Amino acid sequence: MLRRLVVVCLGVALCLGAGACRKGTGEAAPAPGVQPAPSADAEAAPGNGKALTVFAGSASMPALEELAGNYEQRYGAKVDITSGGSGSVLTQFSQEQFGDVYIPGSDDFMDKAEAKDAVVKDTRTVLVYLIPAICVAKGNPKKVKAVADFAREDIRVVIGEPKAVCLGDIGKWILEETDLWSKVEPRIASYGGSCEDTLNKLLLGEADAIIGWDVFAKQQSDKIEAIDLPLELSGTRNIPAAVIKWSEQPEEAQALIDFLASDEAKGIWAKHGYALEDPSRGMALGGGV
Amino acid sequence: MAWHRTQSQGTRRRRSLASMGGWATVFFLVVTVVYLLFTVGPLAGLFTYAPCSALLCPSTLEIARRALGLSLRCSLIATGIAFMIGLPAAIYLARGPSRGRVLLDSLVELPISLPPLVLGVALLLVWGRRGLFGQHLAEPISFTATAVVIAQIVVAAPFFVRIAKTSIEHVPHSLEEASRTLGAGTFQTYLRVTLPLARAGILSGIVTCWARAMSEFGATIMFAGSFPGRTQTLPTAIYMTMQHDVSASVGLSVIMLLFSAASFVVAQTCIARAAPLRR
Numbered sequence: 001m002l003r004r005l006v007v008v009c010l011g012v013a014l015c016l017g018a019g020a021c022r023k024g025t026g027e028a029a030p031a032p033g034v035q036p037a038p039s040a041d042a043e044a045a046p047g048n049g050k051a052l053t054v055f056a057g058s059a060s061m062p063a064l065e066e067l068a069g070n071y072e073q074r075y076g077a078k079v080d081i082t083s084g085g086s087g088s089v090l091t092q093f094s095q096e097q098f099g100d101v102y103i104p105g106s107d108d109f110m111d112k113a114e115a116k117d118a119v120v121k122d123t124r125t126v127l128v129y130l131i132p133a134i135c136v137a138k139g140n141p142k143k144v145k146a147v148a149d150f151a152r153e154d155i156r157v158v159i160g161e162p163k164a165v166c167l168g169d170i171g172k173w174i175l176e177e178t179d180l181w182s183k184v185e186p187r188i189a190s191y192g193g194s195c196e197d198t199l200n201k202l203l204l205g206e207a208d209a210i211i212g213w214d215v216f217a218k219q220q221s222d223k224i225e226a227i228d229l230p231l232e233l234s235g236t237r238n239i240p241a242a243v244i245k246w247s248e249q250p251e252e253a254q255a256l257i258d259f260l261a262s263d264e265a266k267g268i269w270a271k272h273g274y275a276l277e278d279p280s281r282g283m284a285l286g287g288g289v
Numbered sequence: 290m291a292w293h294r295t296q297s298q299g300t301r302r303r304r305s306l307a308s309m310g311g312w313a314t315v316f317f318l319v320v321t322v323v324y325l326l327f328t329v330g331p332l333a334g335l336f337t338y339a340p341c342s343a344l345l346c347p348s349t350l351e352i353a354r355r356a357l358g359l360s361l362r363c364s365l366i367a368t369g370i371a372f373m374i375g376l377p378a379a380i381y382l383a384r385g386p387s388r389g390r391v392l393l394d395s396l397v398e399l400p401i402s403l404p405p406l407v408l409g410v411a412l413l414l415v416w417g418r419r420g421l422f423g424q425h426l427a428e429p430i431s432f433t434a435t436a437v438v439i440a441q442i443v444v445a446a447p448f449f450v451r452i453a454k455t456s457i458e459h460v461p462h463s464l465e466e467a468s469r470t471l472g473a474g475t476f477q478t479y480l481r482v483t484l485p486l487a488r489a490g491i492l493s494g495i496v497t498c499w500a501r502a503m504s505e506f507g508a509t510i511m512f513a514g515s516f517p518g519r520t521q522t523l524p525t526a527i528y529m530t531m532q533h534d535v536s537a538s539v540g541l542s543v544i545m546l547l548f549s550a551a552s553f554v555v556a557q558t559c560i561a562r563a564a565p566l567r568r
Contacts, residue, residue, distance in 0.1 A: 053432075058529065058532030058533065059532075061529070061532060061533055062533050062534075080516050080519065081516070081517070082432070082514035082515050082516045082520075083515060083529055083532070084510060084514075084515060084528075084529070088510075088511070089514075092413070092511070092514065095413055095414070095417060095419065096413070096417050096418045096419060096431055096432075097418065097419055098418055098429075098431075098432070194532075196531070196532040196533065200531065200535060203535050204535070219533065
């Protein structure tokens with residue numbers, strides 16, 4: 001019986017290995033939805049036909065997947081996107097010195113990428129803006145109206161991890177500016193390890209209120225609602241894109257970034273709830289954020 | 290003679306356990322139920338979070354089809370390779386010279402104690418495009434399906450080796466000696482005496498290895514990334530989807546739960562038939 005098992009395992013390994021583990025990076029199976037086949041009247045691809053590799057933070061994924069599909073359909077150029085924590089993907093492509101475009105979830109990670117000399121600085125392009133807001137469960141069961149309510153005993157508060165997550169820096173700055181940090185900080189239920197982790201704590205009922213992005217409420221309007229912050233407290237961030245320094249097709253990578261920042265793309269970003277303008281333009285962030 | 294004594298002692302122990310009485314059975318049953326409620330019970334919570342809409346959403350099903358297919362292919366390959374290189378290692382650990390055994394055992398089981406993310410970083414540093422060995426490869430391995438398989442082997446193979454080694458150790462030496470006395474060589478003795486007697490443990494080790502490979506996440510996402518259709522396994526798909534759509538993520542989790550449960554039922558049935566317990 002064991003002999004039969006050995007033979008079966010060998011056979012399975014050989015057959016599947018021949019079919020599944022083709023060498024090289026261009027082995028993606030066609031995946032409808034994200035990577036549709038180029039349409040018959042696709043414009044001339046702005047490039048050499050090689051797939052573009054994008055390392056993206058999770059914050060931009062809903063719109064980015066749709067935009068990548070549109071780009072492929074329009075130009076017939078394949079776009080492979082891997083996403084994760086903005087810091088993790090930065091480490092991955094920096095270590096490998098591989099990839100074409102970096103799109104972190106917020107501009108502070110692009111600052112880190114520039115400091116590491118991992119992206120071409122002149123190619124940095126703002127795609128959309130992220131506006132902080134108080135996010136609560138749909139229906140606002142705890143009747144949170146302003147930041148001052150974070151000091152209430154019955155409110156479980158979650159903010160991003162300061163110093164590690166941009167939402168955490170912003171959350172702490174807002175609470176410090178409103179003289180609430182010393183009252184709220186001891187009662188913070190937990191810290192989000194990322195922007196999305198902070199959101200998930202609200203969605204899963206671990207928090208009554210978070211300081212998140214207003215786009216959270218727009219993307220999950222059936223579960224979350226946002227309460228605007230006063231303009232003087234809205235430390236707007238942005239989602240940028242840049243060409244990776246080791247890209248073997250920088251012109252094609254720039255063409256993709258130009259497409260993502262184009263007027264046509266703006267409609268799709270707006271559809272997914274991202275802000276196209278910076279409401280705090282002219283107002284500087286304070287507190288070292 | 291010694292083997293027969295061991296056999297009848299074992300049979301007597303099993304009979305005495307079964308005949309200890311209703312209270313003992315009740316006690317062990319209650320503790321087992323508590324154990325299951327603690328470890329498996331929380332999975333029921335997945336079904337309470339918008340289960341039907343999440344499961345039936347076309348985009349969720351498409352992600353699941355793609356990711357589950359890749360997970361299955363890579364985990365079966367990884368398990369096959371782990372079996373081929375892990376079984377000789379298990380035999381050596383169980384039957385080899387005792388000198389250095391403790392160190393070897395510790396090395397073999399070291400990956401089990403490390404976070405998979407650490408293993409993924411190590412793989413990237415060694416086999417990545419600029420890695421110690423990876424820089425000399427004609428074709429890059431990182432961020433390909435090959436990287437998925439390698440990550441799964443590194444994480445899951447130690448479980449197979451550990452279980453197989455323990456199983457082989459419990460095969461009485463006297464039987465192997467008798468086999469050699471009758472003229473069988475070393476390999477023949479292992480193939481026809483040792484491994485058949487240890488088959489229950491080896492099969493369990495294979496199932497455990499496969500299950501661990503299927504659920505592998507940390508090393509995979511660091512070494513292979515999460516490219517949909519190429520390196521995005523079901524666990525990484527669940528994590529990625531969690532970032533922007535909790536319902537879809539829960540839907541994928543339910544799909545993985547149902548698939549895993551069905552697979553385990555089939556596997557345990559096969560093991561029970563291949564190596565029936567004497568009761």
